[in-house]
Amino acid sequence: xxxxxxxxxxxxxxxxxxxxxxxxxxxxxxxxxxxxxxxxxxxxxxxxxxxxxxxxxxxxxxxxxxxxxxxxxxxxxxxxxxxxxxxxxxxxxxxxxxxxxxxxxxxxxxxxxxxxxxxxxxxxxxxxxxxxxxxxxxxxxxxxxxxxxxxxxxxxxxxxxxxxxxxxxxxxxxxxxxxxxxxxxxxxxxxxxxxxxxxxxxxxxxxxxxxxxxxxxxxxxxxxxxxxxxxxx
Amino acid sequence: xxxxxxxxxxxxxxxxxxxxxxxxxxxxxxxxxxxxxxxxxxxxxxxxxxxxxxxxxxxxxxxxxxxxxxxxxxxxxxxxxxxxxxxxxxxxxxxxxxxxxxxxxxxxxxxxxxxxxxxxxxxxxxxxxx
Numbered sequence: 001x002x003x004x005x006x007x008x009x010x011x012x013x014x015x016x017x018x019x020x021x022x023x024x025x026x027x028x029x030x031x032x033x034x035x036x037x038x039x040x041x042x043x044x045x046x047x048x049x050x051x052x053x054x055x056x057x058x059x060x061x062x063x064x065x066x067x068x069x070x071x072x073x074x075x076x077x078x079x080x081x082x083x084x085x086x087x088x089x090x091x092x093x094x095x096x097x098x099x100x101x102x103x104x105x106x107x108x109x110x111x112x113x114x115x116x117x118x119x120x121x122x123x124x125x126x127x128x129x130x131x132x133x134x135x136x137x138x139x140x141x142x143x144x145x146x147x148x149x150x151x152x153x154x155x156x157x158x159x160x161x162x163x164x165x166x167x168x169x170x171x172x173x174x175x176x177x178x179x180x181x182x183x184x185x186x187x188x189x190x191x192x193x194x195x196x197x198x199x200x201x202x203x204x205x206x207x208x209x210x211x212x213x214x215x216x217x218x219x220x221x222x223x224x225x226x227x228x229x230x231x232x233x
Numbered sequence: 234x235x236x237x238x239x240x241x242x243x244x245x246x247x248x249x250x251x252x253x254x255x256x257x258x259x260x261x262x263x264x265x266x267x268x269x270x271x272x273x274x275x276x277x278x279x280x281x282x283x284x285x286x287x288x289x290x291x292x293x294x295x296x297x298x299x300x301x302x303x304x305x306x307x308x309x310x311x312x313x314x315x316x317x318x319x320x321x322x323x324x325x326x327x328x329x330x331x332x333x334x335x336x337x338x339x340x341x342x343x344x345x346x347x348x349x350x351x352x353x354x355x356x357x358x359x360x361x362x363x
Contacts, residue, residue, distance in 0.1 A: 156346030220326030232335040
């Protein structure tokens with residue numbers, strides 16, 4: 001997972017937004033302009049201008065309140081620490097499931113080797129083992145091997161889990177982006193730096209890998225796909 | 234129809250997830266095949282396809298560098314692999330993906346998670362009974 005500083009991520013967000021965000025300072029300037037336009041001081045106007053000024057006052061109060069709330073919850077910390085930490089934990093889960101699945105499959109391979117070894121020893125035993133006994137043992141070994149295959153099949157879960165986690169990471173990145181957006185709009189962070197092209201390219205490639213599996217009931221099942229294929233192939 | 238399938242046929246398994254490569258290769262081994270090679274993305278797969286000759290390709294869709302569908306399109310432009318069976322394996326069962334894969338020349342399509350029976354059924358369809 002790519003590690004970027006808060007400043008770098010803000011810079012990336014600003015670049016991608018391209019003027020979509022209006023900083024709070026701009027809203028204040030707008031208020032001043034309106035004030036000049038009507039040539040009035042707060043509370044002295046009448047009619048429409050008075051109503052407009054009152055509404056703008058309410059808007060200013062709302063912005064101030066939201067800014068205070070964001071400062072209290074330390075929005076920049078959420079974007080800079082909590083959300084990336086959550087993504088790192090999910091990354092760790094991916095690695096752990098991969099290691100655990102690898103161990104399970106290693107053990108399955110060991111069992112298979114053990115079965116093959118036992119079969120060879122039984123077949124080459126001296127004196128020879130009764131044919132009926134050998135057949136019984138062979139049947140039991142084959143059943144055990146079928147179970148090993150089922151364990152392998154069940155290990156599919158790891159790949160599916162990883163893809164689902166990647167979807168969650170993508171959602172976290174979007175939340176982080178929105179929080180950063182608020183941080184920027186309300187001017188909670190200054191001195192923003194710019195990202196280099198290589199980092200942006202890396203982020204784009206990461207995003208391309210985030211297509212995950214569908215949930216149950218979404219997308220097509222194997223039977224549906226077979227039906228489509230039977231018409232097309 | 235009964236076709237003699239060579240269990241020594243060269244099979245290339247392409248997936249960026251090591252777990253999936255191991256699963257597919259193990260299931261193929263259980264089905265009696267014993268000449269498998271692997272690649273962890275489309276680019277590596279393409280390099281291997283150029284260096285050696287394979288009789289069957291089983292590829293994941295979502296991979297870094299070169300996706301499965303891009304690999305399929307590239308493979309079909311190479312006269313050597315124009316008719317080589319290509320099975321796409323993916324966790325996403327989207328209709329548009331299936332259609333795109335068919336248009337690109339896929340031989341069959343498997344949705345994850347899958348089992349040995351499904352893999353065998355698809356193999357029989359693309360290479361014949363074994």
